[in-house]
Amino acid sequence: MTFPYEDYLRNEKLPLLWCPGCGDGIVLKAIIRAIHKLGWKKDDIAMVSGIGCSGRTPGYVDFNTLHTTHGRPVSFATGIKMVRPDKHVIVVSGDGDATAIGGNHFIHACRRNIDINLIVINNSIYGMTGGQFSPTTPIGINTSTTPMGNIDPAFDIGQLAIAAGATFVGRQTVAKGLMLSKMMEEGFAHNGMTVIDVIANCHTQYGRRNKLGDPIKLIKFLQDKAVPLRKAEKMKPGELEGKFVTGVLHKVEREEYTDAYERLIKEAKGQGGK
Amino acid sequence: MSRKVRLLSGNEVVAEAAIAAGCRFYAGYPITPSSEVAAVMAKELPGVGGRFIQMEDEIASMGAIIGASLAGVKSITATSGPGFSLKQEHIGFACITEIPCVIVNVMRGGPSTGLPTAPSQSDVMQAMWGTHGDHPVIALCPSYLREIFTETVRSFNLSEKYRTPVILLLDEITGHMNGRVEFPDIEELEIIDRKKPTVPPDQYYPYDTSFGDVPPLANFFDEGYRYHVTGLNHDKTGFPTINPELIQADEERMLRKISDNLDDIIKYEEMNLDDADIALVAYGSTARSARAAMDEARAKGIKVGLFRPITLWPFPEKGLLKVAEKVHTIIVPEMNLGQMILEVERIVKERAILKGIHQVDSRPISPERILKKIEEVTK
Ligand SMILES: Cc1ncc(C[n+]2csc(CCOP(=O)(O)OP(=O)(O)O)c2C)c(N)n1
Numbered sequence: 001m002t003f004p005y006e007d008y009l010r011n012e013k014l015p016l017l018w019c020p021g022c023g024d025g026i027v028l029k030a031i032i033r034a035i036h037k038l039g040w041k042k043d044d045i046a047m048v049s050g051i052g053c054s055g056r057t058p059g060y061v062d063f064n065t066l067h068t069t070h071g072r073p074v075s076f077a078t079g080i081k082m083v084r085p086d087k088h089v090i091v092v093s094g095d096g097d098a099t100a101i102g103g104n105h106f107i108h109a110c111r112r113n114i115d116i117n118l119i120v121i122n123n124s125i126y127g128m129t130g131g132q133f134s135p136t137t138p139i140g141i142n143t144s145t146t147p148m149g150n151i152d153p154a155f156d157i158g159q160l161a162i163a164a165g166a167t168f169v170g171r172q173t174v175a176k177g178l179m180l181s182k183m184m185e186e187g188f189a190h191n192g193m194t195v196i197d198v199i200a201n202c203h204t205q206y207g208r209r210n211k212l213g214d215p216i217k218l219i220k221f222l223q224d225k226a227v228p229l230r231k232a233e234k235m236k237p238g239e240l241e242g243k244f245v246t247g248v249l250h251k252v253e254r255e256e257y258t259d260a261y262e263r264l265i266k267e268a269k270g271q272g273g274k
Numbered sequence: 275m276s277r278k279v280r281l282l283s284g285n286e287v288v289a290e291a292a293i294a295a296g297c298r299f300y301a302g303y304p305i306t307p308s309s310e311v312a313a314v315m316a317k318e319l320p321g322v323g324g325r326f327i328q329m330e331d332e333i334a335s336m337g338a339i340i341g342a343s344l345a346g347v348k349s350i351t352a353t354s355g356p357g358f359s360l361k362q363e364h365i366g367f368a369c370i371t372e373i374p375c376v377i378v379n380v381m382r383g384g385p386s387t388g389l390p391t392a393p394s395q396s397d398v399m400q401a402m403w404g405t406h407g408d409h410p411v412i413a414l415c416p417s418y419l420r421e422i423f424t425e426t427v428r429s430f431n432l433s434e435k436y437r438t439p440v441i442l443l444l445d446e447i448t449g450h451m452n453g454r455v456e457f458p459d460i461e462e463l464e465i466i467d468r469k470k471p472t473v474p475p476d477q478y479y480p481y482d483t484s485f486g487d488v489p490p491l492a493n494f495f496d497e498g499y500r501y502h503v504t505g506l507n508h509d510k511t512g513f514p515t516i517n518p519e520l521i522q523a524d525e526e527r528m529l530r531k532i533s534d535n536l537d538d539i540i541k542y543e544e545m546n547l548d549d550a551d552i553a554l555v556a557y558g559s560t561a562r563s564a565r566a567a568m569d570e571a572r573a574k575g576i577k578v579g580l581f582r583p584i585t586l587w588p589f590p591e592k593g594l595l596k597v598a599e600k601v602h603t604i605i606v607p608e609m610n611l612g613q614m615i616l617e618v619e620r621i622v623k624e625r626a627i628l629k630g631i632h633q634v635d636s637r638p639i640s641p642e643r644i645l646k647k648i649e650e651v652t653k
Binding site for chain 1 (some may be wrong): 298299301320321323325327329330331333334335336337338339340341342343344345346347349363364367494495496497498500501502503504505506513514
C-alpha cells in the first residue's frame with residue numbers, strides 16, 4: 001500500500017523548491033507519517049516556521065501554516081499554543097534559525113516546557129543565504145564566511161535543549177527516515193516541549209565546499225558519525241569524539257506550561273485549587 | 275460588579291480598557307515606564323479566561339501576540355523606547371500579513387537607554403517609520419485618563435476593522451498620572467470584531483479583495499479554513515508571489531485601506547480656534563500644558579486656540595489645513611527635537627508662521643514656557 005502523502009500536501013504547490021536530494025524533503029515526509037499515525041486532524045494543526053530553506057516546509061502541507069521571521073517562529077508558536085492549548089503546534093526551523101538568531105526563544109520555550117514540537121533541520125550551515133557557517137558547523141569546515149576553516153566551537157542542540165528544560169529530546173539523521181518518523185510520533189504525542197535535532201545534508205552548500213557535493217555521499221558521511229544511544233552508553237567519552245548520539249536522548253514528565261496556566265485560570269475563577 | 279469610578283494610572287487604564295475591548299492575551303517584557311500595563315494584565319486576565327505571558331524579550335512578545343491574534347484572540351503588548359525598537363521587525367510582519375494587534379509604547383527619553391523614568395515624545399516618527407518597507411500605520415495618542423480608556427478601545431476596534439497593527443502612544447506622564455477615572459458603560463461600548471469569511475472554505479482566500487480592501491480573516495483552526503500566512507509578498511491565496519503587478523497592487527491596497535478611511539480613523543480636538551490668531555498644535559501630555567497656556571493667554575486677551583491630534587498617524591491633515599488658513603502663527607510644543615513639526619510644516623507650508631518648542635531635558639514642557647512663546651509671537 002502506498003502512503004497517502006497527498007492527503008496532507010498542498011499538491012498544487014509541488015514540485016518542492018529545495019535542491020534535488022535535499023534532506024528537507026525527507027523531514028517533510030517523516031512529519032506527515034507521524035501525523036498520520038497519530039490521527040491528528042488537519043484543522044487542528046498549526047505548522048510554524050522561520051526563514052531559511054527549512055522555513056519553506058509549511059507551504060507544502062495542508063494545515064494552518066505560518067511562515068514567520070528569521071529565528072522567531074517559536075515565539076509565534078508560543079502565542080498560538082497559549083490561546084489554543086487544545087491544538088497541535090509544530091515548528092520547523094533550521095540550525096541558524098533555531099540556535100543563532102533564535103537561540104533565546106529556543107531556550108526559553110524549553111524552560112517553560114510548553115507543548116510545542118520543534119523540529120530543527122540541522123544541516124550545519126546557512127543554506128538559503130549562501131553557505132555561511134552556523135552555530136552547529138564543526139571546527140575546520142569550510143563555509144563562505146570561514147574560507148580558512150571554521151574556528152567557532154559548535155552547539156550540541158540536543159544537550160542545549162536538555163539543559164534548558166525540554167522534556168522530550170531526540171536526534172536522528174535523514175538517512176533513517178522511518179526511524180525519524182517514529183521518533184516524531186513519540187515526541188508529538190509527548191505533552192511538553194519536544195525538540196528533535198535532525199542531522200541533515202546540505203550538499204549544495206556544506207557538501208560542495210567540503211568535497212562532499214553528492215547528496216548520497218554527504219548523507220553517508222553524516223550517518224557514519226551517528227552512534228545509536230544504546231551503543232554510545234557502552235563507549236568511553238573519548239571514543240565519541242567527532243561523532244554524535246542518535247535516539248531519544250531525554251524523556252521526562254514535568255507539568256506542561258499551558259496546563260499550569262489552566263490551573264491559574266481555574267484558581268482565578270474560584271473553581272478548585274486554593 | 276460596580277467599578278464605574280476608580281482611581282487609576284494611565285497605564286492601568288490601558289489594561290482595564292483592553293479587557294473591556296475583548297482583549298484576552300498579553301505578551302510582554304518588563305520596561306519602565308510601561309510595566310504597570312503588564313502587572314494589571316497578569317492579575318486580571320486569568321479571571322476572565324484570558325492568558326498572560328512574560329516573554330524572554332520584546333521581539334518574542336510581538337511574535338506571540340501576532341500568533342495569538344491569528345488564532346482568533348485579541349492581543350496586546352506594552353513597552354517603552356528600547357523595547358519599541360526591538361518590536362519593529364514584527365510590527366512590519368503584522369503589517370504585511372494584516373494581522374490585528376495593539377502595541378502600547380509609553381514613550382521615554384532616548385536614544386538607547388536614555389531616560390527610563392522621564393517623559394518624552396521622541397518616538398512619534400518611529401511609530402510611523404520604525405519598521406522597514408512601505409506600510410500603513412495607525413497611531414493614537416490620548417491626553418486624558420478617560421481618553422486613554424476610549425482610545426485603547428478604539429485601538430482594538432481599528433486594528434480589527436482594518437486588519438492592521440495599531441500603536442497606542444502614551445508617555446511617562448500620561449502613563450503614570452493617577453486620577454479618578456469614570457469608566458464608560460461597558461455594555462454601551464462599541465466593540466468591533468474582525469470581519470469573518472462568509473464564503474465556504476474552498477472559496478476562501480486570506481487576502482481576497484473581492485470583498486473590499488480589507489479582506490475577511492478566518493482564524494487558525496476555524497473548521498476547514500486552512501490557509502498560509504507569510505511575511506513574503508504574497509498573492510490573494512497567501513502564498514509568495516514575485517509577480518510585479520500583484521505586488522504593486524497589493525502594497526497600494528494596504529496603504530489605501532487606511533487612506534480611504536481617514537474620516538473614520540482620524541480624531542482630533544479643537545478648542546477656541548474660531549477667533550484665534552495663534553494656534554497651538556500639541557498632542558499627548560504636552561497638550562495638557564498647551565491647554566493651560568492657552569487659558570492663561572486668553573485671560574490676558576490673546577486669542578489662542580488649540581489643535582490637538584488624537585490620531586497621530588495618519589495625521590489630521592484636513593483639520594490642520596483649516597486652522598492654518600485662519601491663524602497667523604502656529605506653535606508646536608513637543609518633547610523631542612523637532613519631529614511632528616515636520617509633518618505640520620509639510621501641511622501648513624507658507625500659510626502661517628511656524629514656531630517650535632522642543633524640549634528633551636527630562637522635564638515636561640511647562641505652560642509657562644508655552645505662554646512665553648505665545649507672548650513672544652504676539653509682540
Ligand atoms: C533578521 C534577518 N537576518 C538575516 C536574514 C537572512 N537569512 C535568511 S535565511 C538565513 C539563514 C538560514 O540558515 P538556517 O536557519 O540554518 O536554515 P537553512 O536555510 O539552512 O534551512 C539568513 C541569515 C533574515 N531573513 N532576517
